[in-house]
Amino acid sequence: MTKDYAIIIIDAQKGFTSHYGTLALHYGSLEMSGIRTALANLCSFLDSIPSETQRIFVRSEYKRGKFTSGNLGHPLANLCVTNANNDVEWADGIRPRQCDRVITKHELNAMYSTEYREIRKSTTAQGKRLLIFGGFTLTTCVQQTVRNTQKWLGDNDVQCCIALDLTGARLSYFKKAGTAVAPIETLKQELKQSHIRVVGSVWELLEGKFNA
Secondary structure (H helix, E strand, O other), rough: OOOOOOEEEEEEEEHHHHOOOHHHHHOHHHHHHHHHHHHHHHHHHHOOOOOOEEEEEEEEOOOOOOOOOOOOOOOOOOOOOOOOOOOOOOOOOHHHOOEEEEEEOOOOHHOOHHHHHHHHHHHHOOEEEEEEEEEEEEEHOOOOHHHEEEEHHHHOOOOEEEEEEEOOOOOHHOOOOOOOOHHHHHHHHHHHHHEEOOOOOOHHOOOOOOOO
């Protein structure tokens, strides 16, 4: 009984998750601890769901200097740049099946991809009413893609959801600065205000969908 939902995974690639990916090399291993936990959860989840579950993988390929204002000497200049490093490869443990859809995007927001928009259109036409998102990172590509997907869907009875256990962000986003709220908590509230459901565990969304 998996016909009413689809799983959408954003940027499960080495550049965002590996000890030797561009993010880790720039920000340090400690900053990546939550991302690696989310990756382990994601791999376990994908191995446990029924084979007929629709799974859509969105991956990134960027131009050099895209996020460094053209500064090619910056440590982040080659983030997910093809042939520059191994960033664009799938993260350890991620193995898309032949029947899975794989979409390549070139911007943070996957809605700029014509193929992604067409997939969203066909997915909802097939009766999907729950789009479950996970991936990397929550503060960039994931939140931008989910926000714009929900906005594009409008009020057609399709709910975009983020499963936090399948979604990683750098450790610094979880830390408070003095008495201020941690940035990740502010982001979660903003997502909810955008009519996006945010849950701690993906199983909160799938309870009763099938026998796990």
